[in-house]
Amino acid sequence: MSSWFEKHLPKIVLAPSFIAIILFVYGFIAWTAWVSFTKSRLMPKYDIVGFIQYDRLFDSPRWDVAINNLFIFGFLFILISMFLGLIIAIFLDQKIRIEGALRTIYLYPMALSLIVTGTAWKWMLNPGLGLEAVIKNLGFNNFTFDWLINPDFAIYTVVIAGVWQASGFVMALFLAGLRSVDQEIIKAAQVDGVPTVKIYTAIIIPSMTPVFLSAFIVLAHLAIKSFDLVIALTGGGPGYATDLPATYMYTMAFSRGDIGQAASSAIIMMIVVFSVVVPYLYSELRNKNDQ
Amino acid sequence: MINSVGKNQLNKIILRIFLYLILSVFVIYYLLPLFVMITTSLKSLEEIRTGSLIALPRNITFEAWGTAWSTACTGIRCEGLKPFFWNSIFIAIPAVIISTLIGAINGYVIAQWRFKGANIIFALMLFGCFIPFQVILLPMARVLGLIDLAGSISGLIFVHVIYGIGFTTLFFRNYYVSIPVELVKAAKIDGATFLRIFWSIFLPLSLPITVVTVIWQFTQIWNDFLFGVSFSEAGTQPITVALNNIVNSTTGVKEYNVDMAAAIIAAMPTLLVYIFAGKYFIRGLTAGSVKG
Numbered sequence: 001m002s003s004w005f006e007k008h009l010p011k012i013v014l015a016p017s018f019i020a021i022i023l024f025v026y027g028f029i030a031w032t033a034w035v036s037f038t039k040s041r042l043m044p045k046y047d048i049v050g051f052i053q054y055d056r057l058f059d060s061p062r063w064d065v066a067i068n069n070l071f072i073f074g075f076l077f078i079l080i081s082m083f084l085g086l087i088i089a090i091f092l093d094q095k096i097r098i099e100g101a102l103r104t105i106y107l108y109p110m111a112l113s114l115i116v117t118g119t120a121w122k123w124m125l126n127p128g129l130g131l132e133a134v135i136k137n138l139g140f141n142n143f144t145f146d147w148l149i150n151p152d153f154a155i156y157t158v159v160i161a162g163v164w165q166a167s168g169f170v171m172a173l174f175l176a177g178l179r180s181v182d183q184e185i186i187k188a189a190q191v192d193g194v195p196t197v198k199i200y201t202a203i204i205i206p207s208m209t210p211v212f213l214s215a216f217i218v219l220a221h222l223a224i225k226s227f228d229l230v231i232a233l234t235g236g237g238p239g240y241a242t243d244l245p246a247t248y249m250y251t252m253a254f255s256r257g258d259i260g261q262a263a264s265s266a267i268i269m270m271i272v273v274f275s276v277v278v279p280y281l282y283s284e285l286r287n288k289n290d291q
Numbered sequence: 292m293i294n295s296v297g298k299n300q301l302n303k304i305i306l307r308i309f310l311y312l313i314l315s316v317f318v319i320y321y322l323l324p325l326f327v328m329i330t331t332s333l334k335s336l337e338e339i340r341t342g343s344l345i346a347l348p349r350n351i352t353f354e355a356w357g358t359a360w361s362t363a364c365t366g367i368r369c370e371g372l373k374p375f376f377w378n379s380i381f382i383a384i385p386a387v388i389i390s391t392l393i394g395a396i397n398g399y400v401i402a403q404w405r406f407k408g409a410n411i412i413f414a415l416m417l418f419g420c421f422i423p424f425q426v427i428l429l430p431m432a433r434v435l436g437l438i439d440l441a442g443s444i445s446g447l448i449f450v451h452v453i454y455g456i457g458f459t460t461l462f463f464r465n466y467y468v469s470i471p472v473e474l475v476k477a478a479k480i481d482g483a484t485f486l487r488i489f490w491s492i493f494l495p496l497s498l499p500i501t502v503v504t505v506i507w508q509f510t511q512i513w514n515d516f517l518f519g520v521s522f523s524e525a526g527t528q529p530i531t532v533a534l535n536n537i538v539n540s541t542t543g544v545k546e547y548n549v550d551m552a553a554a555i556i557a558a559m560p561t562l563l564v565y566i567f568a569g570k571y572f573i574r575g576l577t578a579g580s581v582k583g
Contacts, residue, residue: 009485010404017397017456018412024434024453025419028427035429044429084317091314104569105318108325111565111572112558113514115531119538119554120324123331123547124344134344168321172573225423228516232535249425254521259429266425277421285414 029270036263044259053264063265066243069155070272073244074223076159077166081219082212084163085170090200092171093178103175106168114165118232121161122148151241154234158226158242161233166222170215177211178204213280220276224269245269332356332552339547355548359556363549365536368525372556375533379513381444382529386451387508393452394459394504395497399489401460402467403475413464420457427454428521435522442524450522451512458511459504462575466500467493499571506568507575510561530557 005012037048057063088106092099109117124130125148132145147153181204189199227246234242236251243251245265253262327344332355334348342349361371401413431450432441440446470493478488519529528536534557538550565572 006484010400011406013396013485014400014409014412017393017416017460020453020456021412021416021419024427024431025422026415028430029422031430032426044433088314088317091310094310096310096314102314102318104566105321107569107573108562108565109321110576111510111561113516113531113534113561115514115516115535116554116558117324119534119550120328122538123551124324124327129339129547130344137343164321164324169576173577176577221421227425228531231516231520232538235539246423246425249428250517250521253429253432262425262429266423266428269423270426273421273423278418281417281421 032263032266036267040260042257053260057264062240066245066248069244072155077162077223078219080163081167081170084167086174088171089174109165110169114228115232117161117165118229122233125157151238154242173215177208181207217280224273328551332548355552358549359552363537365533375530379530382447383512386448386512390452390455390459391504393456395463397460398463398467401464416457416460444527450518462504502571503575506571513561
């Protein structure tokens with residue numbers, strides 16, 4: 001008895017977590033998927049009726065705005081964060097004496113809650129007393145910077161705050177990548193008189209493809225899940241101009257009481273996340289098994 | 292000859308100055324919001340309205356800090372951030388401890404006691420780390436209601452533990468996998484049991500990864516907003532939700548100094564962790580997101 005117990009103890013220890021993951025991750029996904037094919041409104045119904053919720057979703061102008069915003073925000077957020085992150089990493093990699101201190105400063109936003117970030121930028125971007133007023137006081141009386149309350153531009157304020165939060169982290173990833181490039185090759189190129197810029201564009205950056213891929217995955221994942229930042233910065237407004245899929249889902253679930261719409265939008269989000277992450281994880285796991 | 296060396300030297304110096312200039316611009320960019328938050332929180336409302344966003348406070352006052360801590364209104368209640376600060380502490384501490392312990396033992400099993408199917412379980416946990424949580428919000432709200440944890444601190448601890456296990460297991464598994472399996476084999480020959488090996492061999496080796504995991508979990512849970520806003524009620528909200536309510540409450544005069552003081556209070560714990568244990572914070576960040 002006791003030897004049977006000892007033999008199976010590892011499995012017994014892992015079992016509760018396994019059951020919890022199956023139930024609370026995969027079971028819940030299945031539940032949400034199921035409900036997304038029903039007529040559920042305020043209360044969940046369980047009779048499958050087909051794609052009616054998805055039809056409603058794609059007919060909804062608000063969802064249209066949310067998806068558009070996700071593309072605008074995701075594209076700019078990823079592109080600018082990567083660009084800034086790479087630039088800073090390269091500059092920091094030039095034997096800067098106070099590198100440690102600078103790194104600490106560039107990376108601290110990552111420790112903050114997005115609600116804090118949103119609150120700070122909401123105050124700085126507010127047109128009456130914020131940065132607009134600062135520029136005006138410098139003598140540029142006609143300067144306007146009202147993106148926060150302008151429905152056509154409000155989504156770009158989310159980009160500004162998002163980039164501020166995440167670009168330091170991308171810098172850290174790239175810096176680690178730069179340092180792992182084979183120093184012998186770089187030295188050889190220097191001896192041959194290859195100019196520094198050429199060394200970066202022709203040797204170092206091309207060899208960092210995996211780091212670019214990691215940074216892309218992390219940022220894309222952050223972008224799709226973005227919720228807190230929008231809530232704190234714009235509240236999804238003006239109107240619903242800065243809605244993202246995550247805020248759409250939340251509104252449907254908890255203020256509109258439209259469970260069907262909440263479920264179908266959540267499933268779409270999951271499909272988008274998995275279409276980015278699954279190929280990456282799959283290749284990572286396969287590479288590991290090959291070794 | 293001497294001339295060209297001198298010219299080279301000069302070029303180098305100019306390049307260095309340019310380099311430091313650019314790096315300083317970025318320092319300003321990253322520090323400006325923090326600077327503005329701190330200075331605004333120390334100004335009076337009068338000074339905020341008449342002065343400049345980026346000016347230093349003329350008369351430093353801590354009034355806004357007092358208000359933010361103990362009397363600011365979050366919706367209908369006006370008790371400041373204090374009760375919510377404690378809510379976050381009471382949520383984060385148990386959730387961090389429980390999820391870290393579970394992750395340690397899970398990681399030990401998966402890395403060192405590879406039974407059939409262990410890798411599949413690990414892969415399932417890994418994918419679980421990446422789901423957008425929107426997809427589990429609705430059923431979780433119902434389940435918390437069914438098991439009588441809806442709107443409670445215990446409910447939030449439960450949710451954070453469940454969805455933290457994936458990451459904590461990942462951290463410990465990746466750490467333990469580098470310990471040679473021969474160690475376990477030798478210990479088994481000496482008659483050591485499963486738990487004995489974990490307790491006397493693995494736990495003593497685990498300090499660095501435990502620090503990384505605890506910091507990662509604490510930051511995640513302290514900064515969480517989605518679970519907090521979805522699964523809490525008026526008295527049990529975590530600090531992020533309370534902060535958002537203070538900032539976005541529409542009643543009365545907009546007190547920017549109080550908003551900023553509140554934001555700094557909410558940011559303080561994770562910021563302190565970052566300042567004093569930044570190395571471990573970054574290690575968790577890269578391990579958690581890259582190796583994922």
